[in-house]
Amino acid sequence: MSQIKAVNDFVVKFANVNGSGSASANEMFARSILRMGVPVASRNIFPSNIQGLPTWYEVRVSGKGWLGRRGGVDLMVAMNPQTWDKDIASIDPGGYLFYDSSRPVPMSRMREDINIIRMPLTEICNKVYSDPRQRQLFKNIIYVGALAQLLGIDMEVLKQLVGEQYKGKDKLIAPNHQALQMGHDYARDNLSSLCGLTVEKADAVKDRIFVNGNDAAGLGCVYGGATVAAWYPITPSTSVAEAFARHCKTYRVDPETRKNKFAIVQAEDEISAIGAVIGAGWNGARAFTATSGPGISLMQEFLGLAYFAEIPAVIIDVQRGGPSTGMPTRTQQADLLVCAYASHGDTKHILMLPQDPRETFEFCAISFDLAERLQTPVFVLEDLDIGMNEWLCEPFTWDDKHTYDRGKIMTAEELEAGKTFGRYLDVDGDAIAYRTLPGTHPTKGAYFTRGTSRDRYAKYSEEGAVYQDNMQRLLRKLETAKTLVPKPVIKMAREKARYGVIYFGSTAPAMDEAMASLEAQGQHLDMMRLRAFPFNDEVVDFINSHDQVFLVEQNRDAQMRMLLVNECSLDPARIISILHFDGTPITARFIISAIAERMHLKSKEAAE
Amino acid sequence: MTYITKPKLRHPGIPVNKLGFTHRDYEGTVSTLCAGCGHDSISFAIIQACFELNIEPHRVAKLSGIGCSSKTPDYMLGQSHGFNSVHGRMPSVLTGANLANKDLLYMGISGDGDSASIGLGQFVHCVRRGVNMVYITENNGVYGLTKGQFSATADKGSKSKAGGSNMDSPLDLVSMALLIGATFVGRSFSGDKAQLVPLIMAAMSHKGPAFIDVVSPCVAFNNHAGSTKAYDFVREHNEAVNRLDFMVDREPITVDYAPGTSEEVELHDGSKLRLAKLHADYDPHDRIKAMTYLQSHAAAGELVTGLIYMDPAASDMHANLNTVDKPLNRMMEAELCPGSAGLKSFNDAHR
Numbered sequence: 001m002s003q004i005k006a007v008n009d010f011v012v013k014f015a016n017v018n019g020s021g022s023a024s025a026n027e028m029f030a031r032s033i034l035r036m037g038v039p040v041a042s043r044n045i046f047p048s049n050i051q052g053l054p055t056w057y058e059v060r061v062s063g064k065g066w067l068g069r070r071g072g073v074d075l076m077v078a079m080n081p082q083t084w085d086k087d088i089a090s091i092d093p094g095g096y097l098f099y100d101s102s103r104p105v106p107m108s109r110m111r112e113d114i115n116i117i118r119m120p121l122t123e124i125c126n127k128v129y130s131d132p133r134q135r136q137l138f139k140n141i142i143y144v145g146a147l148a149q150l151l152g153i154d155m156e157v158l159k160q161l162v163g164e165q166y167k168g169k170d171k172l173i174a175p176n177h178q179a180l181q182m183g184h185d186y187a188r189d190n191l192s193s194l195c196g197l198t199v200e201k202a203d204a205v206k207d208r209i210f211v212n213g214n215d216a217a218g219l220g221c222v223y224g225g226a227t228v229a230a231w232y233p234i235t236p237s238t239s240v241a242e243a244f245a246r247h248c249k250t251y252r253v254d255p256e257t258r259k260n261k262f263a264i265v266q267a268e269d270e271i272s273a274i275g276a277v278i279g280a281g282w283n284g285a286r287a288f289t290a291t292s293g294p295g296i297s298l299m300q301e302f303l304g305l306a307y308f309a310e311i312p313a314v315i316i317d318v319q320r321g322g323p324s325t326g327m328p329t330r331t332q333q334a335d336l337l338v339c340a341y342a343s344h345g346d347t348k349h350i351l352m353l354p355q356d357p358r359e360t361f362e363f364c365a366i367s368f369d370l371a372e373r374l375q376t377p378v379f380v381l382e383d384l385d386i387g388m389n390e391w392l393c394e395p396f397t398w399d400d401k402h403t404y405d406r407g408k409i410m411t412a413e414e415l416e417a418g419k420t421f422g423r424y425l426d427v428d429g430d431a432i433a434y435r436t437l438p439g440t441h442p443t444k445g446a447y448f449t450r451g452t453s454r455d456r457y458a459k460y461s462e463e464g465a466v467y468q469d470n471m472q473r474l475l476r477k478l479e480t481a482k483t484l485v486p487k488p489v490i491k492m493a494r495e496k497a498r499y500g501v502i503y504f505g506s507t508a509p510a511m512d513e514a515m516a517s518l519e520a521q522g523q524h525l526d527m528m529r530l531r532a533f534p535f536n537d538e539v540v541d542f543i544n545s546h547d548q549v550f551l552v553e554q555n556r557d558a559q560m561r562m563l564l565v566n567e568c569s570l571d572p573a574r575i576i577s578i579l580h581f582d583g584t585p586i587t588a589r590f591i592i593s594a595i596a597e598r599m600h601l602k603s604k605e606a607a608e
Numbered sequence: 609m610t611y612i613t614k615p616k617l618r619h620p621g622i623p624v625n626k627l628g629f630t631h632r633d634y635e636g637t638v639s640t641l642c643a644g645c646g647h648d649s650i651s652f653a654i655i656q657a658c659f660e661l662n663i664e665p666h667r668v669a670k671l672s673g674i675g676c677s678s679k680t681p682d683y684m685l686g687q688s689h690g691f692n693s694v695h696g697r698m699p700s701v702l703t704g705a706n707l708a709n710k711d712l713l714y715m716g717i718s719g720d721g722d723s724a725s726i727g728l729g730q731f732v733h734c735v736r737r738g739v740n741m742v743y744i745t746e747n748n749g750v751y752g753l754t755k756g757q758f759s760a761t762a763d764k765g766s767k768s769k770a771g772g773s774n775m776d777s778p779l780d781l782v783s784m785a786l787l788i789g790a791t792f793v794g795r796s797f798s799g800d801k802a803q804l805v806p807l808i809m810a811a812m813s814h815k816g817p818a819f820i821d822v823v824s825p826c827v828a829f830n831n832h833a834g835s836t837k838a839y840d841f842v843r844e845h846n847e848a849v850n851r852l853d854f855m856v857d858r859e860p861i862t863v864d865y866a867p868g869t870s871e872e873v874e875l876h877d878g879s880k881l882r883l884a885k886l887h888a889d890y891d892p893h894d895r896i897k898a899m900t901y902l903q904s905h906a907a908a909g910e911l912v913t914g915l916i917y918m919d920p921a922a923s924d925m926h927a928n929l930n931t932v933d934k935p936l937n938r939m940m941e942a943e944l945c946p947g948s949a950g951l952k953s954f955n956d957a958h959r
């Protein structure tokens with residue numbers, strides 16, 4: 001029987017039942033490897049359910065630092081009988097199956113080309129614990145202890161993590177330590193040398209942090225100066241609002257008065273949430289909402305108002321599998337069009353496309369500057385993969401010299417000095433007009449905000465020329481936006497390349513790995529990571545300087561391709577779609593084979 | 609920041625309030641509503657109330673949804689910022705605006721379609737949340753702007769101009785406001801200036817969610833025999849529970865009321881409200897009794913008007929959220945951004 005042998009480079013997948021307490025044990029397993037200085041990428045694959053349905057946790061161990069999903073499984077920890085057959089089938093040949101052997105499994109449901117590691121977990125637990133809840137919870141800890149022994153994970157590191165996790169509930173520390181040790185000792189005495197996968201201490205993690213995108217988004221909103229948040233719970237965005245509340249408690253309570261420098265409203269629905277954000281933005285507070293696809297659909301009418309009446313707003317959309325309720329706990333990049341063109345009539349909005357939690361933090365913070373500078377809604381498009389999984393990222397940084405850009409707000413002094421105020425008057429040639437905030441001046445600068453057509457001085461008008469003048473200015477404002485939104489990140493291949501590859505968002509880490517692998521095989525491609533819509537000139541230049549580009553996205557309809565072709569008047573034949581939309585995060589293996597296949601086909605076609 | 613408004617030349621006979629403003633200074637653009645529309649009378653009552661209360665117009669924010677009624681903020685308080693938002697969703701916009709700056713007076717103006725039909729949810733939740741505001745519905749039982757369809761407040765059996773009759777049960781916004789926690793609830797009639805002006809003044813001085821439903825006949829689509837929101841119908845069936853006399857510190861507006869028992873209520877800003885009782889058994893401080901009173905009179909076909917309920921010790925959303933005194937929209941990075949120092953602990957906690 002072949003055995004996969006690997007040091008610091010393998011994939012462990014846990015198959016569990018939702019609500020069984022496995023999540024925290026599995027996360028402890030991943031963190032212990034990180035603490036040994038070995039990079040880890042972990043991903044939860046969970047159902048829309050609180051208890052009872054299958055859930056998986058995938059840990060990619062990568063000494064080289066590849067943080068995307070690789071694809072395939074080297075070690076399956078199969079703890080869920082419901083998904084047994086599928087789980088067994090997903091193991092790479094020569095890989096390992098670790099399972100609870102308390103109940104016999106017929107050989108017909110095993111595979112011959114994998115290595116089997118049996119541990120009678122239930123039996124052990126039943127012997128030691130009498131309380132059913134304890135039996136369940138400690139079972140998870142015991143298998144973590146056994147895996148630590150099998151893989152060579154430092155027990156001291158694990159014990160320290162237990163200590164940190166139960167800080168303040170010290171009673172729980174000793175029993176968890178015992179359970180870990182019990183698992184470890186069983187493996188040492190019964191399972192030693194069955195596993196060819198090893199974790200070795202390294203120094204590849206450095207000062208990086210392990211953080212999820214929604215936590216980062218909540219913090220980014222604190223840093224960006226948001227004072228008003230209105231939201232309605234929806235997976236996978238709920239934890240953005242929760243993180244904002246938590247960070248506000250840390251950073252935004254006035255130390256003297258104990259009063260809050262923030263206001264959070266859990267609205268009755270997403271319509272109300274975006275309404276409150278627009279009201280607050282109109283009145284000069286930085287405000288945001290966090291939602292997912294169905295919420296974006298409900299917000300459409302209001303988003304048109306904010307676009308047309310030119311009101312700053314930040315909308316964090318943590319994308320999930322659609323349409324409708326679709327796959328509410330799976331990831332996708334399928335809200336691009338509904339956000340870019342949200343609402344009826346002619347509208348276009350700013351999209352920010354962060355690649356990981358660190359960029360989510362940054363983009364959320366600067367979105368408030370952009371929204372106020374451009375007086376328009378700004379969408380930050382996370383997805384479930386970024387939002388709800390812990391990612392290894394560079395530590396967050398902040399430039400203390402950064403000041404908030406409040407955009408063009410005319411002050412009482414300026415009004416008093418006689419400066420001309422026309423709410424929709426383009427005085428600077430950048431298509432952005434001055435606004436005033438309610439309550440500014442007793443006799444000057446008041447205006448009436450409306451979603452109906454009006455002239456440059458905010459006076460109601462349905463005259464065609466007046467309406468068009470305003471709509472054209474809004475279009476020119478988007479040109480200004482192109483110069484302000486984050487530029488794409490371009491990485492040229494070592495050798496001159498005819499092909500380019502375009503990608504964005506959570507695809508980034510799998511793409512990095514895929515490109516390194518293709519390069520090692522002698523296939524050179526230039527890379528461009530999109531970071532915002534509207535597209536800056538660099539985006540168009542990149543596409544035009546290649547014969548063809550591959551565009552990788554996680555949706556069915558190639559939405560980014562539609563946006564690019566449509567907005568940049570590109571020849572569609574230039575852009576070849578690679579689409580991944582099964583709801584799981586895209587893998588490096590998928591990208592490699594998709595690109596290799598197409599490049600191969602191309603060269604074959606050329607030969608014929 | 610204070611600015612002294614430059615004195616304008618004006619006719620010596622025109623009344624001037626303590627700020628030196630005339631009625632003119634509280635007016636807006638010229639109304640485009642139908643001649644005789646009840647909504648215009650309500651605009652006038654709001655202007656009068658602001659004038660009497662010596663409110664600085666620029667310290668008012670007027671917000672509305674969509675409808676004939678929702679257009680009226682444009683026709684009053686030209687020096688105030690206004691926001692004509694989307695149909696049925698003004699309450700959320702007002703909520704957000706209020707969160708941004710607690711120091712302004714927020715006036716929400718809506719219609720029965722806007723608040724009781726499409727916007728019922730937003731109306732209810734905004735009041736529940738305790739937003740400090742004056743929320744007025746200009747209730748004509750129809751959708752004026754879309755030409756006369758029934759709204760959710762149309763009485764069962766009432767007939768439309770087109771001849772159809774309404775078979776659905778009506779929704780009473782006053783009862784609903786009481787039920788969901790409004791701390792000031794009144795009802796009046798657009799044609800009853802003597803009752804309406806002090807009611808609006810009292811609502812403006814109230815801290816908390818104040819709601820006034822004003823029956824406001826639509827002369828184009830709903831002022832005919834058979835309509836319960838018609839001028840004649842309301843005049844005949846009006847059952848006023850009290851008369852109000854609202855007094856600001858110095859000059860009370862005196863209205864000549866029928867003598868009877870009277871009661872004085874002090875509001876949070878020190879102003880006083882005198883209730884001249886028409887019904888000795890009516891207690892506007894008891895929410896449960898107010899509800900019962902309303903229902904029994906409604907069953908008898910009477911429309912109860914006046915100050916129906918008030919909690920003089922009410923608080924508001926900002927108190928519930930424990931927000932700082934300084935308006936949130938005036939804060940900048942020094943107060944809001946934890947800077948690089950704040951990130952150190954965050955980074956450390958995530959290793």
Ligand SMILES: Cc1ncc(C[n+]2csc(CCOP(=O)(O)OP(=O)(O)O)c2C)c(N)n1
Binds near residue numbers: 678720751753
């Ligand atoms: C989403 C949406 N649906 C429908 C309309 C059309 N519409 C405009 S005003 C209105 C009804 C207004 O009725 P009400 O609030 O009672 O105001 P009134 O005109 O009677 O004062 C409707 C249905 C709209 N503006 N928006």
Ligand code: SF4
Binds near residue numbers: 828
């Ligand atoms: S249609 Fe009715 S509600 Fe609208 S302006 Fe005319 S009278 Fe007033």
Ligand SMILES: [Mg+2]
Binds near residue numbers: 675751759
């Ligand atoms: Mg109406």
